Structure formats: structure tokens, C-alpha cells
Amino acid sequence: MMQESGTETKSNDSVIQNGAGPDNHLLECTLRESRSNGETPLEVGAVELAHLQQQQALQAARQLLINQQPFSGIKANKRNDKHPSLQVPVSVAMMTPQVITPQQMQQILQQQVLTPQQLQVLLQQQQALMLQQQQLQEFYKKQQEQLQLQLLQQQHAGKQPKEQQQQQQVATQQLAFQQQLLQMQQLQQQHLLTLQRQGLLSIQPGQPTLPLQSLAQGMIPAELQQLWKEVTGSHTADDVVCNNHSTLDLSTTCVSSTAQPKTSLLLNSQASTNGQASVLTLKRESSSHEEYTHNHPLYGHGVCKWPGCETICEDFPSFLKHLNSEHALDDRSTAQCRVQMQVVQQLELQLSKDKERLQAMMSHLHVKSTEPKASPQPLNLVSSATLSKTASEASPQSLPHTPTTPTAPLTPITQGPSVITTTSIHNVGPIRRRYSDKYNIPISSDFAQNQEFYKNAEVRPPFTYASLIRQGILESPEKQLTLNEIYNWFTRQFAYFRRNAATWKNAVRHNLSLHKCFVRVENVKGAVWTVDEMEFQKRRPQKISGSPTLIKNIQTSHAYCSPLSAALQASMAENSLPLYTTASMGNPALNSLANAIREDLNGVMEHTSSNGSDSSPGRSPMQGMHQVHVKEEPLDHDDNDGPLSLVTTANHSPDFDRDRDYEDEPVNDDME
DNA sequence: TTCTTATTAAACAAGG
DNA sequence: CCCTTGTTTAATAAGA
DSSP states (O other): OHHHHHHHHHHHHHHHHHSOSHHHHHHHHHHHHHHHHTTOOOOOOHHHHHHHHHHHHHHHHHHHHHTOOSOSGGGOOOSSTTSOOOOOOHHHHHHSOSSOOHHHHHHHHHHHTSOHHHHHHHHHHHHHHHHHHHHHHHHHHHHHHHHHHHHHHHHHSOOOHHHHHHHHHHHHHHHHHHHHHHHHHHHHHHHHHHHHHHTGGGSOTTOTTSOOHHHHTTOOHHHHHHHHHHHHOOSOHHHHHHHTTOOOOHHHHHHHSSOOHHHHHHHHHHHHHTOOHHHHHHHHHHHGGGGOOSOOTTEETTEEOSTTTOOBOSSHHHHHHHHHHHTOSSHHHHHHHHHHHHHHHHHHHHHHHHHHHHHHHHHHHHHHTTSGGGTHHHHHHHHHHHHHHHHHHHOTTOSTTSTTSTTGGGOSSOOSOOTTOHHHHOOOSSOOOOOGGGGTOOHHHHHHHTHHHHHHSOOOOSSOHHHHHHHHHHHSTTSOBOHHHHHHHHHHHOGGGGSOHHHHHHHHHHHHHHOTTEEEEEETTEEEEEEOHHHHHHHSOOOOOSOHHHHHHHHHHHHHSOHHHHHHHHHHHHHSSSTTOOTTTTOHHHHHHHHHHHHHHHHHHHHHHSOSOSSOTTOOHHHHGGGOOOOOOOSOOOSOOTTHHHHTTTTSOHHHHHHOOOOOOOOOOOOO
8 A cells, every 4th residue: 555655656756757848847846845845835945936936927927918817716626526616727737748748648647537536636736836826926926016116216216327237137037028928828829739639529620720730740630530439439329420510629618608717718818919810710619619519529328428427417508517617627637638639649640550551461361362271261351350340330339338239238337438537547556456347347348448548558457367368368369368378468458567577477377277267278289278258257246237128138148048159148248249359349440550559669579579469370279179177166166168168269260270370489578 | 244356475386 | 497387375455
């Protein structure tokens, strides 16, 4: 416990430090002060004071520019959800670094969307920071007044020898002030960009009038939207419908609501600072919000669809209220938006790469298909690709979290997209926790949605080892993996498991041996592990909730169907699609995309450790099945788990295996 | 509080 | 002898 909290505090600091920029220094100092001194940070070093003063100058200057009342959001905090007026002053939001690496982003996310306790700590720190800023602002104002007074006195006080020097000094200060104004303008532009990015996913494609720096990054909002929907499948059909005429972004939403001083403040400030077309565009967009229907991208089925929120909002106004209160412009929301942005960017980037790769693969396989024995392989590939493609295209609903899938009854907790949620993120560190696995959360659902996240962020996945092992095995083409391949899957899929290999590998072995659901199958080349789906389901306490009919379906299928079909259905239920292709996992784009991202991120390490496929070349599951080790079962356990392990592998012919031409590359697992 | 399950550590053995 | 793989035991944490 202590260890964990210590490391988290440490990473807290590191996050702050990672955010480059002078403003960040201020934040860091302030946070450190507030951390050490509690709520009343008092003594500030001279250098830090200088920074603070500079910051205050920016604030004061902006206030002068925008002609606004003093910040009303200073009182803001969010001790609980009942007072959701988390209104961070714009300056605070501006402190968040604009350019940010994925790692930093993940760290920020981990820190800022962490447990409620940590969030609260952060909020308290923010509060302290704002308090301090207010004090310093007043201090700075006084200084300015004194300066003005001095200036006046000097102007009226005749010609003294020192006057010129003093005037020079004043001029210097004014110059500095002007520079600060310039700086502030830049910051504001950055902030505007931030806002635009936040609203990027919902910017109307037909209005390319925004000064989109995002376009400079090679992104087209419409494409991103489409890509995101295709790849993650985290939206339902009505989203697609509203996709084309949704004009709402965060800014317009804020404006459309009654009281959002921050946004209007921002807009006004923009108008007064540069008065560029971007502002007008923003305003125009905001004025066009009447045409929005209730097809808000963040609202569907009475639920707020902000990633990880899922708050139930009875009607659209209440949703708007919720959106403005819970997802106001604060660091958390911006961090989430940035992560989303980064995800989309990476996805798009990798999609193009993988399209090429796919092209090369298909042409390669097409050549090979002329050989007599190779025919099943391209057929399989094509059919599976077609299957997943049609599945994703024809029915976007057939996604892990949608209630129409067999997975739905298994998702009592995370209904809806659980991407990077607090629930999926707070399992950081070596604490022993009861994982959501206990509640029958289908790993494929959450994991598929957060796959990229887990791949890049050193966040402990909220699943048990058993679930993870099973997922890895079921993902493999032949539903069987060697121990080493399981290791590789872990390191490939989870950044968390790239550390402490000895620990988790031991745990993996331990789980493989311990759980009856893992069946060791020997063949000539060695041993592979398969999943006994029936045992896996039996292993878990049946706490299924959700749609009653679907529950009934599952139960009846377990009760009355043949073991084979029951296991198949169970597998499908976990994987959300027939056979071994889940909706999103089976998406070839995402799958290979994920691999590509992994390769990019992990570079050499992955090349040595998990190159190629986890599938076991040359091993025929059919050959080895008769040598299945039947585990002794000390517990009551009546039945028919014999042929089940066959089931998961039966849909591949031995020819398929034989034709694969990977090499059994030596694997190097020393990840640290 | 008790029971169950998950995690972690560690010892040990077999085999390459 | 070392490493990998696999089994087993024990301690501990966490949830029901």
C-alpha cells in the first residue's frame, strides 16, 4: 500500500514535470508547495515567485483584454458529484502542455483519471493553485497600481536625474508586459486549438472553416469519425446516423447551455485578441446549434457517452446539463480528449500502414494459392476477413458492448464503451485486487476497447491472469499457445507486463497449472495450452445480469445444447462473434493495426521477443488431442469436459497449420 | 467473521 | 549446470 502510493506520488510529479513549459513549472512549484504545506501555500522562493508573477501578469493582461469580471470559477472544486461545478480557470487549462507524447498522455491520464481519491487530491491541489493564483493576482494588481502611480508621480514630479532611468525601467516593464500579452495570445491560440481538438470528432465535415491545426496533422474530422467508428465500434447505429449532421462540439455545447462563462470568456478573448476568422467560425458554429437534434455524439440511449461516464440522463436537456457540469473544461476532460485524439491519430496512421501490409499479404497469398496445398489458407483468410468485415459493416450493433450481442448479459458493470474509464484504469500497481473478472465482465469487450490503451500504458489490466491467458489462447488462430507464446501475448498486449517478468510469468504458469480450464496438450513438438471453455465458465460464479432474455439464452444454451455448441456459444459469448473473431478483435484493420502500433512503440524489443505469430507452427491440434492430460479434480466436477478442448480448435484444418510459413524464431524474453 | 478466489513467492522436478 | 516448463504449497489480500 505504502509502496504503491509512494510510486504514484512520484509519477504524479513526473507527469507534471513531463509537461514541458514554463507554465508547468509554476504548476509544479505550486503543487509541490501545496503538497508540502497543505492548503495554504505561503512561502515561495524568489525564482518561483518570479514565475508566479509572470503567470499572474498573463492573467491580468488577459483580464484587461477580455474585459471580464474576475474569475468566478476559483471557488470551483469537485468534492463529490453533487457539486459538479468544476470550473478551472482558463489559465489553468492553458497550462496543460499542448504538445504531448503518448506516454505523457497516458501518464496524465493515469494520474488525472485515476481513482476518485487521487482525483480529489489533484482537485485539491488545483484548488490550492487557484487560490494562490488569486492571491498573486491581487499582488500583481497592486504592483501594477504602484507602477502606474510611480509613473504618474514621475511625470508630474519635474525633471530629476533619475527620471530617465526610471522611465526606462518603466518602459522595460511595459515591454515585458507586452511580451506577456503576446505570450498570452499564443497561449490562447493554443487553448483554442485544444478546444477545437476536443470537438474535433464532432465537427461537421461540411464546414471546413475552422483553422484546423488538426488538418495540418493530416487528419480530416470526417475520416476520423468514420475511422473511429469502424475501428472501435464503440458507437451504435444511431451514431452513424447522426454522424453526418452533427454540428456539436464542446464549444458549441457550452455556448448553447445557459451559463458557461469560461467559453464565452474564451470566445470573447479570442475575438478581442486576434479577431480572426477562426473566432467567427466558432461563433458561427455555436450559433448554428439550433439545428442540432438530439443526435448528440455524446448522448445515446439515455446515457452520456463520454468515455467512461455512462451517466444516465433522462432527457437531452439533462444530458446537456450533465455534460456541462461533469465534463466541463478541466484538466481531466482535456486529458481524455487528448487521449482520444491520440488514439485516433495513431489509428489512422497505422491504418494506412496496415492497408499496405494487407495488400502485400494478399498479393503474396494470392501467388501462393496457385500451389495445390495452399488453397485452404487463402480461403480461410478471405472468409474470415469477409466475415469480420461484413459483420462490422452490416451491423455496427454487433459489438461487444451493445445489448444485442450475446456478450451483453455478461456485462453487468460496463455497459457501453468503457474506454479509458476510471473503472478500467484504477487498477494500477501491484495491489492485489478482485478484478472485474469476478463479475463476468467479458474480457474481450473491455480489452478490445482498451486494447491500445493497455498496449501503451503501463496500467494493470483489470482482469485475472486466467482471463488474460484465456483471451490470449482464444485469440490465437488455433486456440492454442505454448507457454512462451502466452508470455509473448502478454508482453505484446500489455505494457504492464513488460516489467517484472519473473513475477507475472510465474503467475501465468501457476494459473495454467492451477485452473482446470487450461488444458495442456502435448504433441510431437512439445506442449500447448488450450482452454476448456466449459470449465472456464464453470469456474466463475454465475452472477450474470443484464437482459433477461439473453441471460436465458445463455443459460438454456448451457443447459440443453450439446457440449460442442454450448462451448461454441460460450466462446462466442466471450468473443462477441462467431468462432474466434470478436467484433473488434476480428477487425483485421484493428488487429494488425494494433500489432503495427506495438511494433512501432516497442521497436527492437518486440522484434526479438514476439516476432511472428503466437500460433504454433507445425502443431496440429488434432494430432495432439488424444494426449490431453486430464487433470485430477479434487472438487466435485461431473462431466463432460473431454471433447471441449477440441471444439475451440476444430475449426481449423491441419492443412491450414501446415501451410503457415512462419519460423519458430528464438524468443528472447528478458524484457527488462 | 468466514469462505472463496486471486495474487505472489517460492520450492521442486523433469527435460532439453 | 542452466534454463524452461510445469506442479505444488503457502502466505496474503480482497470480496462476498
